[in-house]
Amino acid sequence: MAEKVNQQVYPSAPTNKQPSRDEESATSLSDQELRKKKRIKLGIYIAVFVVFQVIVITAFSLTVMRVKTPKVRLGTVKLQDVKTGNQTSPSFDISFTTQVRIKNTNFGPYKYESTNVTFTYQGVTVGQVSIPKGKAGFRSTKKVTVTVSVNSNALPISTTSTSLKSELGVEVLTLKSHAKLSGKVELMFVMKKKKAAEMNCTMPIALLTKAVQLNCD
Ligand SMILES: *[C@@H]1O[C@H](CO)[C@@H](O)[C@H](O)[C@H]1NC(C)=O
Ligand SMILES: *[C@@H]1O[C@H](CO)[C@@H](O)[C@H](O)[C@H]1NC(C)=O
Ligand SMILES: *[C@@H]1O[C@H](CO)[C@@H](O)[C@H](O)[C@H]1NC(C)=O
Secondary structure, three states: OHHHHHHHHHHHHHHHHHHHHHHHHHHHHHHHHHHHHHHHHHHHHHHHHHHHHHHHHHHHHHOOOOOOOOEEEEOOOEEEEEEEOOOOOOOEEEEEEEEEEEEEOOOOOEEEOOEEEEEEEOOEEEEEEEEOOEEEOOOEEEEEEEEEEEEHHHOOHHHHHHHHHHHHHHOEEEEEEEEEEEEEEEEOOOEEEEEEEEEEEEEEEEOOOOEEOOEEO
């Protein structure tokens, strides 16, 4: 019985070992397949990640890193004192307050140099105001309140006796304003790009109603 048992045990032992080797090779095969699948998965992940990065970088460079030219504009003009001469002796002496607004839509500050805002009548400078150097912050508008005095003292007689005389006749005086700021937009604390902001405004002053219809570009 013991022999029989032994005989039964012995052949059964190798047959038991044989499938175990098969199982080993089978598990190592599925291991390889698993690794292959893992590699494919990793490849897909990397590809998706690369595509995602390209999209992010493109979106970033089209929005955040795109340097936009800051804008400079005048705010509402509030007339303070208005003196005008008559038709025989045409002249003006006007003071008003307004705001010089430097609008920066960049994702970083705009640092600008000091400049002059000039006011002209028929191409002749009749007043100017200086803007000290400063900074318009991250996506914000810097507002500088100024008081301006303009008068006809510098105008040649050829202008006062023609344009000014007729404009006083219709009670509308048209001034123009110009400003140009030079400065730098700073992005991500390191990238700097020179940007100039320019403004041309037309400001017809209605002498009767004391209203000013600003038109800037
Ligand atoms: C026009 O103004 C001048 C200077 O103020 C004055 O001498 C003259 O009399 C005025 N003329 C009229 C028609 O009002
Ligand atoms: C502004 O005008 C003043 C007086 O005319 C001049 O001295 C100064 O250099 C001007 N500043 C700028 C930045 O152009
Ligand atoms: C403003 O006017 C000046 C002189 O007429 C011109 O050279 C300049 O191009 C104008 N700038 C803008 C932004 O319109």
